[in-house]
Amino acid sequence: xxxxxxxxxxxxxxxxxxxxxxxxxxxxxxxxxxxxxxxxxxxxxxxxxxxxxxxxxxxxxxxxxxxxxxxxxxxxxxxxxxxxxxxxxxxxxxxxxxxxxxxxxxxxxxxxxxxxxxxxxxxxxxxxxxxxxxxxxxxxxxxxxxxxxxxxxxxxxxxxxxxxxxxxxxxxxxxxxx
Amino acid sequence: xxxxxxxxxxxxxxxxxxxxxxxxxxxxxxxxxxxxxxxxxxxxxxxxxxxxxxxxxxxxxxxxxxxxxxxxxxxxxxxxxxxxxxxxxxxxxxxxxxxxxxxxxxxxxxxxxxxxxxxxxxxxxxxxxxxxxxxxxxxxxxxxxxxxxxxxxxxxxxxxxxxxxxxxxxxxxxxxxx
Amino acid sequence: xxxxxxxxxxxxxxxxxxxxxxxxxxxxxxxxxxxxxxxxxxxxxxxxxxxxxxxxxxxxxxxxxxxxxxxxxxxxxxxxxxxxxxxxxxxxxxxxxxxxxxxxxxxxxxxxxxxxxxxxxxxxxxxxxxxxxxxxxxxxxxxxxxxxxxxxxxxxxxxxxxxxxxxxxxxxxxxxxx
Amino acid sequence: xxxxxxxxxxxxxxxxxxxxxxxxxxxxxxxxxxxxxxxxxxxxxxxxxxxxxxxxxxxxxxxxxxxxxxxxxxxxxxxxxxxxxxxxxxxxxxxxxxxxxxxxxxxxxxxxxxxxxxxxxxxxxxxxxxxxxxxxxxxxxxxxxxxxxxxxxxxxxxxxxxxxxxxxxxxxxxxxxx
Numbered sequence: 179x180x181x182x183x184x185x186x187x188x189x190x191x192x193x194x195x196x197x198x199x200x201x202x203x204x205x206x207x208x209x210x211x212x213x214x215x216x217x218x219x220x221x222x223x224x225x226x227x228x229x230x231x232x233x234x235x236x237x238x239x240x241x242x243x244x245x246x247x248x249x250x251x252x253x254x255x256x257x258x259x260x261x262x263x264x265x266x267x268x269x270x271x272x273x274x275x276x277x278x279x280x281x282x283x284x285x286x287x288x289x290x291x292x293x294x295x296x297x298x299x300x301x302x303x304x305x306x307x308x309x310x311x312x313x314x315x316x317x318x319x320x321x322x323x324x325x326x327x328x329x330x331x332x333x334x335x336x337x338x339x340x341x342x343x344x345x346x347x348x349x350x351x352x353x354x355x356x
Numbered sequence: 357x358x359x360x361x362x363x364x365x366x367x368x369x370x371x372x373x374x375x376x377x378x379x380x381x382x383x384x385x386x387x388x389x390x391x392x393x394x395x396x397x398x399x400x401x402x403x404x405x406x407x408x409x410x411x412x413x414x415x416x417x418x419x420x421x422x423x424x425x426x427x428x429x430x431x432x433x434x435x436x437x438x439x440x441x442x443x444x445x446x447x448x449x450x451x452x453x454x455x456x457x458x459x460x461x462x463x464x465x466x467x468x469x470x471x472x473x474x475x476x477x478x479x480x481x482x483x484x485x486x487x488x489x490x491x492x493x494x495x496x497x498x499x500x501x502x503x504x505x506x507x508x509x510x511x512x513x514x515x516x517x518x519x520x521x522x523x524x525x526x527x528x529x530x531x532x533x534x
Numbered sequence: 535x536x537x538x539x540x541x542x543x544x545x546x547x548x549x550x551x552x553x554x555x556x557x558x559x560x561x562x563x564x565x566x567x568x569x570x571x572x573x574x575x576x577x578x579x580x581x582x583x584x585x586x587x588x589x590x591x592x593x594x595x596x597x598x599x600x601x602x603x604x605x606x607x608x609x610x611x612x613x614x615x616x617x618x619x620x621x622x623x624x625x626x627x628x629x630x631x632x633x634x635x636x637x638x639x640x641x642x643x644x645x646x647x648x649x650x651x652x653x654x655x656x657x658x659x660x661x662x663x664x665x666x667x668x669x670x671x672x673x674x675x676x677x678x679x680x681x682x683x684x685x686x687x688x689x690x691x692x693x694x695x696x697x698x699x700x701x702x703x704x705x706x707x708x709x710x711x712x
Numbered sequence: 713x714x715x716x717x718x719x720x721x722x723x724x725x726x727x728x729x730x731x732x733x734x735x736x737x738x739x740x741x742x743x744x745x746x747x748x749x750x751x752x753x754x755x756x757x758x759x760x761x762x763x764x765x766x767x768x769x770x771x772x773x774x775x776x777x778x779x780x781x782x783x784x785x786x787x788x789x790x791x792x793x794x795x796x797x798x799x800x801x802x803x804x805x806x807x808x809x810x811x812x813x814x815x816x817x818x819x820x821x822x823x824x825x826x827x828x829x830x831x832x833x834x835x836x837x838x839x840x841x842x843x844x845x846x847x848x849x850x851x852x853x854x855x856x857x858x859x860x861x862x863x864x865x866x867x868x869x870x871x872x873x874x875x876x877x878x879x880x881x882x883x884x885x886x887x888x889x890x
Contacts, residue, residue, distance in 0.1 A: 197753045202382075203860070204736075205751040207779045214392070214748070217383040219375045219419075220467055220487065241753075245385045266887045289754055290880075294887035309754065311881050326381070346468075347489050353444045353472035380560075392570070395561040397553045397597075398645055398665065423563045504559070524646075525667050531622045531650035558738075570748070573739040575731045575775075576823055576843065601741045682737070702824075703845050709800045709828035 182317060185301045186339035189233060190282040191257075192225075193269060193295070194329060196239035196246055198288035199305055202325025215245045218326050224333030225253050230356055231342050234276070238268050240291055266294040286332055288312065288324050303332050360495060363479045364517035367411060368460040369435075370403075371447060371473070372507060374417040374424055376466035377483055380503025393423045396504050402511030403431050408534055409520050412454070416446045418469055444472040464510050466490065466502050481510050538673060541657045542695035546638040547613075548584060549625060549651070550685060552595040552602055554644035555661055558681025571601045574682050580689030581609045586712050587698050590632070594624045596647055622650040642688050644668065644680050659688050716851060719835045720873035723767060724816040725791075726759075727803060727829070728863060730773040730780055732822035733839055736859025749779045752860050758867030759787045764890055765876050768810070772802050774825055800828040820866050822846065822858050837866050 179187075194200045200221060206214035225235050236257035237250055243260070250258045257276075262268035265287070273280065285292070285299035288308040293315060296302035302316040305328030313319055318335065320328040337343040349355060357365075372378050378399060384392035403413050414435035415428055421438070428436045435454075440446035443465070451458065463470070463477035466486040474480035475493045482494040483506035491497055496513065498506040515521040527533060535543075550556045556577060562570035581591050592613035593606055599616070606614045613632075618624040621643070629636065641648070641655035644664040652658035653671045660672040661684030669675055674691065676684040693699040705711060713721075728734045734755060740748035759769050770791035771784055777794070784792045791810075796802040799821070807814065819826070819833035822842040830836035831849045838850040839862030847853055852869065854862040871877040883889060 203752055203754060205753060205756075205783075206384075206740075206748055207751065207782060208386075208742075208746050208748045209778045210746055211782070212386050212388055212390075214384055214386045217385065218381055219383060220381060222383075223467060223469070244387045248385060248389070249383075263889060264887070289757060290884035291757070291889060293881075293884040297885060315885065347471075350468040350471040351475060351493065353442070355441060355469060384562075386564075390564050390566055390568075392562055392564045395563065396559055397561060398559060400561075401645060401647070422565045426563060426567070427561075525649075528646035528649040529653060529671065531620070533619060533647060562740075564742075568742050568744055568746075570740055570742045573741065574737055575739060576737060578739075579823060579825070600743045604741060604745070605739075703827075706824035706827040707831060707849065709798070711797060711825060 182301075183339045185317060186284070186336045188282055189284040189301055189336050189339075190278055191234040191236055191272075191276060192228060192284045192286070192332065192336065193236045193238055193272070193299070195265070195287040195289075195292050196237060196243075197241065198308070198324040199286050200237065200249070200325065200329055202323070203288065203307070204325075213243060213245070215243065215249075216325060217249055218330070220327055221325070221329035221333075222253050224330035225255065226356060227346055228333040228336060229254060231337060231340065231346075233336060236272060238262060238265050238272070238295075240265070263291055265291055266298065269295050269299075284332065284336060286329065301336075360479075361517045363495060364462070364514045366460055367462040367479055367514050367517075368456055369412040369414055369450075369454060370406060370462045370464070370510065370514065371414045371416055371450070371477070373443070373465040373467075373470050374415060374421075375419065376486070376502040377464050378415065378427070378503065378507055380501070381466065381485065382503075391421060391423070393421065393427075394503060395427050396508070398505055399503070399507035400431050402508035403433065404534060405524055406511040406514060407432060408524075409515060409518065411514060414450060416440060416443050416450070416473075418443070441469055443469055444476065447473050447477075462510065462514060464507065479514075538657075539695045541673060542640070542692050544638055545589060545640040545657055545692050545695075546634055547590040547592055547628075547632060548581075548640045548642070548688065548692065549592045549594055549628070549655070551621075551643040551645075551648050552593060552599075553597060554664070554680040555642050556593065556605070556681065556685055558679070559644065559663070560681075569599060569601070571599065571605075572681060573605055574686070576683055577681070577685035578605075578609050580686035581611065582712060583702055584689040584692060585610060586702075587693060587696065589692060592628060594618060594621050594628070594651075596621070619647055621647055622654065625651050625655070640688065640692060642685065657692075716835075717873045719851060720818070720870045722816055723818040723835055723870050723873075724812055725768040725770055725806075725810060726762060726818045726820070726866065726870065727770045727772055727806070727833070729799070729821040729823075729826050730771060730777075731775060732842070732858040733820050734771065734783070734859065734863055736857070737822065737841070738859075747777060747779070749777065749783075750859060751783055752864070754861055755859075755863035755867075756783075756787050758864035759789065760890060761880055762867040762870060763788060765871060765874065765880075767870060770806060772796060772799050772806070772829075774799070797825055799825055800832065803829050803833075818866065818870060820863065835870075 281300040284301040286303040305324035307323040320331040459478040462479035464481040483502035498509040637656040640657040642659040661680035815834040818835035820837040839858035841857040854865040
C-alpha cells in the first residue's frame with residue numbers, strides 16, 4: 179500500500195476551500211449588487227458518498243457568502259467557517275472542536291492562502307487548475323478543475339483508499355443507491 | 357445493421373436527465389436565493405426533430421426547479437418527473453403510463469443515480485463528460501458534453517437509425533424546415 | 535483574387551443569427567423567469583469597424599428577447615428581426631427593404647434553421663462550433679466559436695477583402711481609433 | 713538581466729483594462745436590464761500582492777459599470793477611470809496626476825482600443841486570448857486568458873523581476889500570509 183493510500187485511508191475529515199475548489203474560480207457580480215457562484219452536482223454526490231461512510235466534510239473560506247450556507251445545507255455539511263484568510267488557524271480551531279489531529283485531515287485548496295493548511299494536513303489536495311506553487315506542496319492533485327469535478331475525485335480517492343468505492347458503485351448499478 | 361442501430365431504431369421514448377445532460381452540469385446560485393440553469397438551442401432543435409417523427413421525449417430529474425418546467429414547455433415535453441432520486445422506479449412508473457417496455461426506451465444520464473436506468477434501458481446513453489463508471493455501462497456516448505450538444509447528438513443518432521435524418525436536413529436546406 | 539475574396543468584397547450587408555453566433559449558444563434561465571445572454575466585446579468592435587466602412591449589419595433570430603434589442607442598440611444595428619424561424623423569407627423581406635440582391639449578403643448562422651439562408655446568400659458563413667451539416671454548406675467558417683469572436687473574424691474577413699483592415703488597425707496603433 | 717526584466721522591475725503602476733483582462737471577455741445581459749461580470753480570485757490576490765510591495769494598480773475601461781467600482785473597492789484599487797475609449801489620453805491624464813512617466817507603466821489590454829497604450833507603455837502586456845494584432849505589439853503575453861489568471865501572471869511577473877515573489881510565497885507557506 180502506497181504512503182499516499184495510507185494517508186487517504188486515515189482521513190476522518192475532508193476540509194474544502196470554496197472559490198476554485200467547491201465552486202469554480204469565478205466571482206460573478208451583477209450591477210444590482212448580487213453575487214453568484216456555480217457548483218457541480220457530481221461534486222455534491224461525492225460529498226454525500228463520503229459522508230455516508232462516516233467521513234466528515236467541512237468548509238473553510240476567506241470570503242463571506244449566503245450562497246455557501248445554502249450549498250452546505252443542501253449537502254449536509256455542518257462545519258462551515260467563512261471570512262477567515264488565516265486558514266491554518268481556522269483549521270486548527272475546527273480540529274480542536276472535532277478532537278482530531280492534523281494527520282487525520284484531507285485539506286483541498288487552490289491558492290496561496292491555502293498553502294500552509296495543504297502543507298501541514300495529513301493529505302494536502304489541490305484541483306487541476308490550482309496555483310502551480312501550491313500544487314508543488316500538495317500530496318495529490320485532481321485531473322478535473324475546481325468546481326467541475328475536483329471535489330468528486332477527491333472524495334472517490336479517499337473512498338477507494340478505504341476499499342469502499344466499488345461497493346458504492348455497485349449499489350447504484352442495482353438501483354439501491356445510497 | 358449493427359445491434360446498436362437496431363436498439364436505436366426501436367426507441368419510442370427518449371428519457372433525459374437534466375443536470376449534466378439537458379443542462380450543463382453547473383448549479384448556478386445567487387445570493388438572493390435565485391437559481392439558474394443553462395440550456396442549448398441545438399439540443400432543443402434535436403428534441404423537436406425527434407418529436408416531429410413520433411418519438412416521445414420525457415424528463416426525469418432528482419432535483420426540483422421551475423426552470424425545468426419552463427424549458428420543457430418551450431420544447432413541448434409533456435412528461436416531466438422532478439424530485440426523484442430513484443430514477444429507475446420513476447422510469448418504470450412512466451413506462452406503465454405510456455404502456456411501453458424498457459426495451460423501447462433510450463435513457464440518457466451522466467452520474468451514478470442514472471446508472472440503473474442506463475443499464476436496463478433498451479438504449480443506455482451518456483454525454484461525453486459523464487462519470488467514467490457510468491459510461492462503461494452505457495451503450496452509446498456522445499462526443500459533445502452535457503448541456504452543449506449531447507442531447508442533439510442523441511436525437512440525431514435515433515433519427516439516423518430510422519433513416520430519417522437526411523430527409524429532415526434536406527427540408528431545412530430547401531427552406532421548408534419542420 | 536480568390537472567388538471567396540470577391541464574394542466578401544461585394545458584401546453590402548452582414549446578417550447575423552443571435553444564439554450561437556452573436557451570443558454564445560447558451561440559453562441561461564433563472565427560476566424567477568429571467569433570461570440572460572452573453573456577448574463578446576471583440577465581436578461588438580468588429581461590427582462597429584464594419585459599419586464605419588459603410589457595410590450594414592442586421593440581425594435575424596428565431597427567438598424573442600429584449601436583450602437582443604439592447605445589444606443591437608449599443609452597436610448601432612438598426613435592422614433587428616426577431617421571432618422568425620423562416621429565416622430565408624425574413625432575409626428576403628429585409629433585402630426588398632434595403633433594395634439589395636442575395637448576392638450582396640453575408641449571412642452567418644450556426645444551425646439548420648439558418649441553412650437555406652447560408653446556402654443562398656452571396657457569402658454563407660458559420661462559426662467554428664456550428665452544426666457540421668450546416669458547415670458543409672457554408673462558404674466560410676471562423677476559427678472562433680459563436681459568441682466568442684466568430685463575428686469579429688467575419689467582420690475582419692470582409693474588411694480584409696476590401697483592403698481596409700490594415701488601415702483601421704494602424705489608426706488604433708496611432709491612437710486615433712475609429 | 714533581460715531588457716524585459718528591466719522593464720518589469722521599473723514598473724510603478726500596473727494599469728488594467730476590464731473586459732477581457734480583469735474580467736473575462738463576456739458581456740452578460742439579463743432581460744431585466746441587469747449586467748453581470750465575472751472576476752477571478754487568483755487575479756485579486758495578485759493585485760493585493762503587488763500593492764503590498766508598493767506598486768500601484770489602476771483601471772481604465774471604455775465601458776461604464778457599477779460592478780467595476782465594487783470590484784475595485786474590494787481590491788483597494790483607487791484609480792478607476794471608466795467610459796474612456798481614448799485610453800492612451802486617459803492614461804496620460806492619470807500619469808500627470810501620479811507624476812509618473814510612461815516608461816514606469818505596465819499596461820495590460822486585449823483589443824484595438826488598448827493598442828496605443830500597450831505600444832507606448834514601458835511594459836505592454838496582453839492576456840493569452842488578446843486580439844492577435846494587439847499581441848504582436850505587446851512586450852509580454854500571459855499564458856492564462858483574460859479574467860482567468862492573466863492579471864495574476866502579470867503581477868507575479870513584475871514581482872519576480874523585483875526579486876520579491878519567492879519571499880511572498882514563503883510567507884504563505886509559513887502561514888503568515890500578507
